[in-house]
Amino acid sequence: MSRTERSDDRPRPRWRDSLWGVGVIALVVGAGVRLVLHGASAWPSAVVGSVPVAVLLVWWTRRRRRQDAEAVGTEPDDVPGMDRRILRGGPVPRDPERRRAMAALVDSRQERLRRNRWWAFPTLFLVFFGTSALWFASGSVGAGSMMLGLAIVFMSWLTWYNLRFDRRLSQMRGRLRD
Incomplete structure (x- = not known):
């Protein structure tokens, strides 16, 4: 069965839902903002300075997903898909x-x-x-x-x-x- 065909009605995971995706996005945005503010010649400090923020954001995201999953009785990986389904008015699960x-x-x-x-x-x-x-x-x-x-x-x-x-x-x- 492919990733797009699932036996249950869970939404397909997206790359930005993974903790790696969250970290990479935070790193790119943080470095981009620092480059805009300090110029392109400051790229090493922009990247190094954005790493702690990205790590903190990944930690916070992981913690929040785990807390939400424990509160509702599901897996942490299912929380982003359920949130997206709620926001977009997706189909209601049959299970x-x-x-x-x-x-x-x-x-x-x-x-x-x-x-x-x-x-x-x-x-x-x-x-x-x-x-x-x-x-x-x-x-x-x-x-x-x-x-x-x-x-x-x-x-x-x-x-x-x-x-x-x-x-x-x-x-x-x-x-x-x-």
Whole structure:
């Protein structure tokens, strides 16, 4: 049986779901940002400086997947596929055990989303709009205006994404109940 044909209804794994994929992406993005900030001649320090961040991100991703898998009773490798299925409105698993695990993951995600909403939005609002106010207060109208624009765009996107994710979780929960 090939990787695309599976006897159960688990989604096919993707390269970016593997911990190696997460590490490589983090290393490339980290090195790219450092190269943009410090110039192409600083490539050795950009790569070496990005390694600890990539390792930390892989460790955090592995830990979170393991915790999510233990909480819902599935394997850590199944969590990214289940998340993708929830976000994209994919098919509901036919296997009762996998349905139960996905329902537990949906409940966990929705509870965490709603629990952290009360402090995350005000904190980010304060950081972005406070930074903009500080730039204006220091007399830098250009930097203040750019930060204000970034704050408006980012907070609008974050609000839209949060509501969309909550709606998708509710829709999947309803589909799992049917």
